[in-house]
Amino acid sequence: MTGLEQTYRYARPSALTQDGAQADLLLSTSGGRTASGSALHPRFFDGFLEHPIEAAAALLTVAKVARTRFYVPPGMLAAILRAADPVVTSNGDRLRFESLSACCGVYARADLLPGSLAAPPLDTGTTNVDFNPPMRAALAQLSANDPLHLRVGEDVQVTTFHGSIIEEKVPLPARWLKGFAEVQAIAATMVPAFEVSAMEARRFVQSLPTAQAPRGSTMYAAPAGRGIRLTGRQGPQAVPLAAPDRLRALEPLLRYATALRAYAPSGSAGAQASAWELDLADARFTLTVSPEASRGFSGEGGLLRDLVDEASGDDADLVAALLAFEPRIDVERLSREGALPPDRILRALNRLASAGRVGYDLADAAYFHRELPYDPAVLEELHPRLRDARTLAEAGAVQRDPVDENLFLVESAGSTYLVRRSPTGESCTCPWYAKYRGDRGPCKHVLAVTLSMTATG
DSSP states (O other): OOEEEEEEEESSOOEEEEETTEEEEEEOEEEEEETTEEESSOOOEEEEESSHHHHHHHHHHHHHHHHOOSOOOTTOOOOOOOOOOOEEEEOSSOEEEEEEOTTSOEEEEEEEOGGGBSSOOSOOEEEEEOOOHHHHHHHHTOOTTOOEEEEESOOHHHHOGGGOOEEEEEEEEHHHHHHHHHHHHHHTTEEEEEEEEHHHHHHHHHTSOSSOOOTTOOOEEEEETTEEEEESSOOTTOEEOSSGGGGGGGGGGGGGOSEEEEEEETTOOSSOOEEEEEEETTEEEEEEEOSBTTBOGGGOOTTHHHHTOHHHHHHHHHHHHHOOOOSSOOHHHHHHHHTOOHHHHHHHHHHHHHTTOEEEETTTTEEEEOOOSSOHHHHHTOOHHHHHHHHHHHTTOEEEOSSOTTEEEEEETTEEEEEEEETTEEEEOSHHHHHHTTBTBOOHHHHHHHHHHHHHO
16 A cells, blocks of 8 residues: 545635734634544634734644655655645644644644633544645734634535535555654653753754754754753763754744753664654644654554554554543543553553554643544554564464474565564564664564464463
8 A cells, every 4th residue: 555545625725814903814624523423624613812923833834844855865856745734633622733744754733722722612623724825825924913813614504605615635655644643652652851941942943954964873962051962972861863954843933932842762772753842822832853864753663562462452442432532631531431451541542543543742741632534444554564464474474483482483475584582572583673673663573473472372
């Protein structure tokens, strides 16, 4: 599978209009989910924003990330692609806008928190929103003194002209869909590393190089006094930061920021993803960058261990039925209501992340419920390693060593690979394991062993 064609159906284009000193921003919605089920044109919000100029900058930055290719492979001409439209989720007290870059290596999210909204959202759910060029251009010209009235969706029965629907078809590569889902599981492994003031954040981001660093070189961002410095050596509190020029996507927001926090996977070493969170007025903006410019989030494989656990599939079905678009998923509540221990709830949430059904909020250190407006069946099939592992297991390609019960022989493509299980993890003699040493999830042979062991009890 190489991808799918996403069709956006909008009643009319999004638009920013001026009525005297007031600006009115309509974000047209496409199909998605609400608390009551599927909807063609969900309505999530109708009210004023308390910090309009900051919110406008955050929305424009989300849209820009979606249109940007931060890495262009050698020999490939940079192309202007029709980007996937940003996703918006209403969690009942806040609005979250998300996007993923065309190269799959940068994820952006703007969270308009309760203090940003002068009225509560009308409904909960997730949908795509139209960010067309004329609307973006008008939003960029918004005056700091202009009140901004925001509508996310509208009453289509009233406003659709002649019953027409605007359709836009966009090819979405499989790796883009997979990366959008998988970045949430990566975020769930991250912990706070350090925080600096807005002034120091501006100094750091504006000092970053404008050109891509050499491929394969890993830099680190580390606290230095009150600020941050780039270094080639890992140290205490240092955060991996390959291709640091990608953080320049934060520049339009720096004038409104009050602080910058850095996050990295716990115990991270070498090439790892990192997340950068700006505090704004009653809002947050998060930029998550992949371990390397050429390495998108789609190939990380962080969810495969949970996907191969068939019990977690049943648990995920149960947990999904208990979710209600809450802004913070309470694991203890789900544990009580689902009669499952917390560790099984977390594995189920990881599985739901792979299907785009939950996101992860670093500031809250908690998952939130959202349903990506793409075909769930397609999202769940975007793991070729897992597909190949099932084929191997079903073909009887896995044999346990008669002497060493922790050693397994896996016949694959005319070769025999040795998989060894131990209390600290698994290893394999295949080229994939030799190259990545488990840093990008288990290989198909390790997964095949796990599946075979599960099947035999």
